Amino acid sequence: MELKKRLLKIVGILFIIIDLFCIIAIIKSIVSMDIELFANISNIIDVIATLLFLYVGYIFLRYSQ
Numbered sequence: 001m002e003l004k005k006r007l008l009k010i011v012g013i014l015f016i017i018i019d020l021f022c023i024i025a026i027i028k029s030i031v032s033m034d035i036e037l038f039a040n041i042s043n044i045i046d047v048i049a050t051l052l053f054l055y056v057g058y059i060f061l062r063y064s065q
Contacts, residue, residue: 005064012060019053026050 026046 008060008064012057012062012064015053015057015060019050019057022046022050022053
């Protein structure tokens with residue numbers, strides 16, 4: 001049981017670290033582009049995927065305690 005909690009904590013931290021890099025990349029793309037170019041479908045999906053990574057990481061950290 002202790003191994004499962006440690007594994008969940010490690011996976012949660014990895015998800016949050018990946019999410020932080022994704023947020024930095026999205027902010028960088030917003031700054032470098034016009035707002036019309038940002039509003040296409042692929043960037044909206046990127047934002048949704050980033051928020052999903054953050055939520056999954058939070059859930060893993062929450063259940064590892």
